[in-house]
Amino acid sequence: MIIAKVIGNVWATKKDDSLNGLKFFVVLPCKGEASQSFVAVDAAGAGIGDHVLVSQGSSARVLFRDGTVPVDAVIVGIIDSVEVDESLLG
Amino acid sequence: MIIAKVIGNVWATKKDDSLNGLKFFVVLPCKGEASQSFVAVDAAGAGIGDHVLVSQGSSARVLFRDGTVPVDAVIVGIIDSVEVDESLLG
Amino acid sequence: MIIAKVIGNVWATKKDDSLNGLKFFVVLPCKGEASQSFVAVDAAGAGIGDHVLVSQGSSARVLFRDGTVPVDAVIVGIIDSVEVDESLLG
Amino acid sequence: MIIAKVIGNVWATKKDDSLNGLKFFVVLPCKGEASQSFVAVDAAGAGIGDHVLVSQGSSARVLFRDGTVPVDAVIVGIIDSVEVDESLLG
Amino acid sequence: MIIAKVIGNVWATKKDDSLNGLKFFVVLPCKGEASQSFVAVDAAGAGIGDHVLVSQGSSARVLFRDGTVPVDAVIVGIIDSVEVDESLLG
Numbered sequence: 001m002i003i004a005k006v007i008g009n010v011w012a013t014k015k016d017d018s019l020n021g022l023k024f025f026v027v028l029p030c031k032g033e034a035s036q037s038f039v040a041v042d043a044a045g046a047g048i049g050d051h052v053l054v055s056q057g058s059s060a061r062v063l064f065r066d067g068t069v070p071v072d073a074v075i076v077g078i079i080d081s082v083e084v085d086e087s088l089l090g
Numbered sequence: 091m092i093i094a095k096v097i098g099n100v101w102a103t104k105k106d107d108s109l110n111g112l113k114f115f116v117v118l119p120c121k122g123e124a125s126q127s128f129v130a131v132d133a134a135g136a137g138i139g140d141h142v143l144v145s146q147g148s149s150a151r152v153l154f155r156d157g158t159v160p161v162d163a164v165i166v167g168i169i170d171s172v173e174v175d176e177s178l179l180g
Numbered sequence: 181m182i183i184a185k186v187i188g189n190v191w192a193t194k195k196d197d198s199l200n201g202l203k204f205f206v207v208l209p210c211k212g213e214a215s216q217s218f219v220a221v222d223a224a225g226a227g228i229g230d231h232v233l234v235s236q237g238s239s240a241r242v243l244f245r246d247g248t249v250p251v252d253a254v255i256v257g258i259i260d261s262v263e264v265d266e267s268l269l270g
Numbered sequence: 271m272i273i274a275k276v277i278g279n280v281w282a283t284k285k286d287d288s289l290n291g292l293k294f295f296v297v298l299p300c301k302g303e304a305s306q307s308f309v310a311v312d313a314a315g316a317g318i319g320d321h322v323l324v325s326q327g328s329s330a331r332v333l334f335r336d337g338t339v340p341v342d343a344v345i346v347g348i349i350d351s352v353e354v355d356e357s358l359l360g
Numbered sequence: 361m362i363i364a365k366v367i368g369n370v371w372a373t374k375k376d377d378s379l380n381g382l383k384f385f386v387v388l389p390c391k392g393e394a395s396q397s398f399v400a401v402d403a404a405g406a407g408i409g410d411h412v413l414v415s416q417g418s419s420a421r422v423l424f425r426d427g428t429v430p431v432d433a434v435i436v437g438i439i440d441s442v443e444v445d446e447s448l449l450g
Binding site for chain 2: 005006007008009010011012013014015016018019024026028034035037038039040041048049057058060061067068069070071072073
Binding site for chain 4: 365366367368369370371372373374375376378379384386388394395397398399400408409417418420421427428429430431432433
């Protein structure tokens with residue numbers, strides 16, 4: 001999974017029926033550049049500005065109708081806190 | 091998913107039978123370079139110049155014949171609008 | 181999918197039995213560097229120098245024995261032509 | 271798989287129910303930059319500072335409830351040692 | 361698939377039971393940098409210094425217990441030879 005920030009909304013009226021009712025957010029990977037932002041479906045009740053946990057690939061679609069919805073990125077959690085031991089970054 | 095622009099068409103007569111009847115577009119990821127363009131099958135009625143929502147990997151093929159068609163990128167929606175809070179890009 | 185050029189052959193006698201009889205080509209993604217070349221199994225009757233449509237990941241293996249062959253890249257079509265509206269590249 | 275170092279913890283109270291009870295670590299790929307760190311679920315009893323073996327994509331989720339949990343990276347082992355023949359790096 | 365060189369061994373006693381008995385090699389993608397090396401399970405009888413064919417993602421795990429083993433990279437063949445038409449690299 002990655003940690004990302006919810007930075008915006010996406011609207012698409014004309015889309016596959018199986019996507020109806022899903023909320024699409026623009027998310028930016030932490031330490032990522034704007035060009036690395038992508039779209040994730042919300043499954044955790046996230047909002048703009050939240051730091052979230054995003055799962056990608058087939059692991060994303062397992063949450064929707066037994067994996068038959070064409071979704072490849074899902075917000076699966078809202079981050080409370082992250083604790084990194086900076087001495088281990090070397 | 092990613093947001094991309096439909097920038098061209100691809101024709102391939104000689105191909106796996108399961109791909110017959112599918113529409114192949116060249117799509118360019120927003121903020122991406124030409125070298126990052128790739129080919130996606132249309133499942134939303136898109137056209138040249140449209141901004142679209144593209145799903146990739148196994149999540150792409152679930153839309154076709156129970157996932158048995160060798161497609162790894164699909165246009166699943168046509169973007170109405172994207173709203174990003176630029177202050178969150180920092 | 182991506183558009184690539186078939187630039188070479190690969191031979192591997194000692195391999196998993198399920199791969200026997202498959203044709204392995206070296207393919208170079210268009211606009212890609214030599215280091216980005218990889219190996220794809222042919223499923224469209226391609227030849228050296230052909231521009232081809234390559235599907236990757238699990239979408240590749242669905243063409244072989246109900247997805248039980250360890251193949252992650254397949255040539256699924258031979259490109260007739262690609263038409264890109266250069267004005268949309270900006 | 272990749273070899274990574276466990277460098278931190280992630281807490282997310284509000285998350286998909288299927289993720290309850292799982293331990294989320296921040297892991298840094300060996301020779302990787304901080305921006306390449308990501309989040310993996312622990313399935314090997316790892317701790318901060320451990321070098322671990324991480325499996326990603328759908329191969330990660332097969333360890334949890336028949337693959338129905340939206341996890342795309344899992345710590346599957348704790349490294350005892352790695353032995354690389356530096357002469358082969360050329 | 362990619363062509364890689366087997367450059368080392370990995371040992372991990374404490375690991376998921378389903379991985380017991382599998383041989384873990386460090387592999388370096390041809391033309392790749394040391395930082396791009398990763399770990400693959402051997403399914404072709406490879407040895408240090410061999411050039412091998414590596415399959416990744418879910419296509420890797422299909423070789424083990426009906427895809428239920430958390431493996432995302434497998435050596436599926438040992439390369440005899442590779443023949444590339446350099447004139448096509450342009």
